[in-house]
Amino acid sequence: MFIELVDALRCPNPHEESWLVAASTRMEFRHIVDGTLGCPVCKAQYPVRRGVVDFRRSAAGDGPVPWHASADETEAARIAAFLNLTDRTGFAVLLGGWSTHAPLVRGLVETPLIIVDPPDGTEGEPGISVLRCDGPIPIAAGSARGMAIDGGGVERVASAVRATRAKGRVLAPVSVPIPDGVTELARDAAMWVAERGTSTSALVTLHVRRG
Ligand SMILES: [Zn+2]
Structure with missing residues (x-):
């Protein structure tokens, strides 16, 4: 996750829009590779692993659409x-x-x-x-x-x-x-x-x- 784009991320939980606080344990080329993003409003913690920020909630929600495309x-x-x-x-x-x-x-x-x-x-x-x-x-x-x-x-x-x-x-x-x-x-x-x-x-x- 590119550190400069963390400013554009928001907690997906149902409360007023809130920016997230980044804590990184590993950075590479200004990307967070491992760490967490925390919401100061609802205290949710979103893990960053191998550069991927995971906002998934445990409850069922709107999931991604299975779509198999190949790079073109x-x-x-x-x-x-x-x-x-x-x-x-x-x-x-x-x-x-x-x-x-x-x-x-x-x-x-x-x-x-x-x-x-x-x-x-x-x-x-x-x-x-x-x-x-x-x-x-x-x-x-x-x-x-x-x-x-x-x-x-x-x-x-x-x-x-x-x-x-x-x-x-x-x-x-x-x-x-x-x-x-x-x-x-x-x-x-x-x-x-x-x-x-x-x-x-x-x-x-x-x-x-x-x-
Ligand atoms: Zn929140």
């Missing part, structure tokens, strides 16, 4: 283009099967990546931080410049959209319905790409007082 240069180029990863600022998030292409994406762009629920055995590497979770995506609201969604339950999709910044790109397979809070930009037979709106909720109403 064409897919990696499409991810980089659709998520508009033109420079090294910020970070982008690839969920589930999209994460298979992360090393090839990093070969094309300098944007740091966070991958969530990659295939078993995946470890972090420079430029690629790894999370596992079975609840909401544990990333701060409005912080990711791009998000590739793998599907999963409503909570997982909604939290992934929430973690994307305004005007950030959201990408998903066509099997995933367009969620609230994004506007579709384009689609092909396999995937759609959308832009995150500037409002978090479609339920916000503006009351204009006249006179």
Whole structure:
């Protein structure tokens, strides 16, 4: 887990958004290899092992979608283009099967990546931080410049959209319905790409007082 991206992680438990306190027992190249991330609000401790931060809860939740993809240069180029990863600022998030292409994406762009629920055995590497979770995506609201969604339950999709910044790109397979809070930009037979709106909720109403 890249130490600079720890600032963007949030406790997934149901309380106000809280940053996490990192305690590392082993660091390599500014990545936490072994350690823990602790929540100062609910005192939850999330272990970091072999560079992978584990946010999984014991109770059943929205799990990752089984999705067997193999790394593919064409897919990696499409991810980089659709998520508009033109420079090294910020970070982008690839969920589930999209994460298979992360090393090839990093070969094309300098944007740091966070991958969530990659295939078993995946470890972090420079430029690629790894999370596992079975609840909401544990990333701060409005912080990711791009998000590739793998599907999963409503909570997982909604939290992934929430973690994307305004005007950030959201990408998903066509099997995933367009969620609230994004506007579709384009689609092909396999995937759609959308832009995150500037409002978090479609339920916000503006009351204009006249006179
Ligand atoms: Zn907490």
